[in-house]
Amino acid sequence: MSEEIKVHICRQKGRTNLAMRYVDPETGKQVWRTSGTANHTKALKAAAVWEAELREGRYQKRQRMTWEAFRDRYDVDVLDGMKESTAGNYSATLNVFERTVAPQRLADCTTAKLTAFVVALRNQHLSAATIARHLRQLKVAFRWAHRQGLLLTLPQFDRIKQSKGARGRAVSGEEFDRMLAAVPKVVGEAAAESWRFYLRGLDASGLRLAESLVLRWDDAPDAIVVDYSGRHPMLRVDASAEKANTHRTLPMAPEFAELLETVPMDQRRGRVFQPLTKDGQPYAPTRDSIGPVVSAIGEKAGVIVGTRTKVDGDGDPETVNKFASAHDLRRAFGFRWSRRVMPPVLKELMRHTDIGTTMRFYVGVNAQATADELWRAAGSKLGSRGENEPFAKSGQST
Structure with missing residues (x-):
């Protein structure tokens, strides 16, 4: 693993500058590189920098796993243990990534490659929600590869801004x-x-x-x-x-x-x-x-x-x-019951994991309907107006 790497300095015959070397833990072979200096102290500093790069995954020369080999291993080690529909979603995302940016090696999955992927999806006019879903699933896959020591540098994922509203509405x-x-x-x-x-x-x-x-x-x-x-x-x-x-x-x-x-x-x-x-x-x-x-x-x-x-x-x-x-029929169900029951009950009816989802999409989404219920419960027609006529009082400000 990368944390086992130790870079040493030594002098090679016929060379002015000191050399640096380490043993690749995957192949057992020595990897050499010049320090760029004949000064022992400066060479030690250069060796420390290279060693840190190797251990932190910022130096990727040794990473040779092909994209195809990664897909095969991810299918066996991860997707085979998932629910079929979930595994299908992850596999579809990896297929889209593969078709769009054509990675040859796992090491090709860089921040720049992800940026190119997002740009390509936007050029296809895919929705922000679809792009965000693909990025979430890629993030899970690449984090797994990083934990396994297969992907040395984890690419950065920029958050995709999405509309906070629903992508449809309740059917009347x-x-x-x-x-x-x-x-x-x-x-x-x-x-x-x-x-x-x-x-x-x-x-x-x-x-x-x-x-x-x-x-x-x-x-x-x-x-x-x-x-x-x-x-x-x-x-x-x-x-x-x-x-x-x-x-x-x-x-x-x-x-x-x-x-x-x-x-x-x-x-x-x-x-x-x-x-x-x-x-x-x-x-x-x-x-x-x-x-x-x-x-x-x-x-x-x-x-x-x-x-x-x-x-x-x-x-x-x-x-x-x-x-x-x-x-949208599910939304209609949620909207009807949001007028009848309290949010915790609605959360159970809608089978939401987080009540925040219930509050965001079904509670308080129609202020006029809530106002109608309040006036009906009060049994008063005070201030009532026609459907399209606003309520106003002289001297009243907002």
Whole structure:
């Protein structure tokens, strides 16, 4: 390891300047370098500087691990022990890095190379959130390589500034009705009811897309199970099936429990949601197959929740509408319940690891709705105005 390196000085025959040498702990071979001086004291100082560089990883001549060898080792030592979906995300990020900046050796992963990577992603008009996610996963991988002594110098990661707001918004009740009405136009009449049930389930449960695809009536590995063993229906979550990676039993929203009650007893087996193709066959329960269909339904219904940047056929950026997705139905669930329960309860309903996430996205996001609730609770119409008419008093300042 680099901390074992000791640089010595010596005089070589026929040379004026003193030489420096150390034994490479990986190869066992001696590595030589001139000190640039014949003065013993100055040579000792030069040796100390070189030794510090070697030990701290600032001198990288000896680092020869190829990028391909690093990928192979990281796959075996790290990714094989991760949840499949998580490992897939890390592997995808490393693939993007590889395609974008083409590192030949692990030592090529420098701060300058990361900067070039970020610039390239920005030129592709990827969102700040996507770029930040790639950098987070690269940071984890490179820190592991650094701890293993494979990467001597850990590159510096600049923080990507992101918008503090959500990248979508809650779908209103009227918009949700439009989505339900648009279902047959996207999936066909034969599959329409299975998709309406799925959309109602997302809206009533607040489940993330990936969570909804592993929701089951019965036990299975990596599943979220509908549990009727207690006083109220609950969700029993296996650690591998949830973003927080924790075994938990969580409350189920009453509206979702009522929806599940509509399913006949003899059909309560396997996956709760089984949306069908136009041919009447079950869709593969993956985000890549289900997510785009939900977004297509949102587009057909004309439910616009924001904008995004994409690259057109000429390679130029253009701003296009972002239509309602599965996560926007989760946002609608969170917004509705934020008006009914206190933040700690909402945190459990939304299955957030940190209450800060709950506070940031769901509490206090609509001051006018909060004000309406206050005036309604007070039973007073004092100061009430039309929907678009502001409230003001003579002499009042802000």
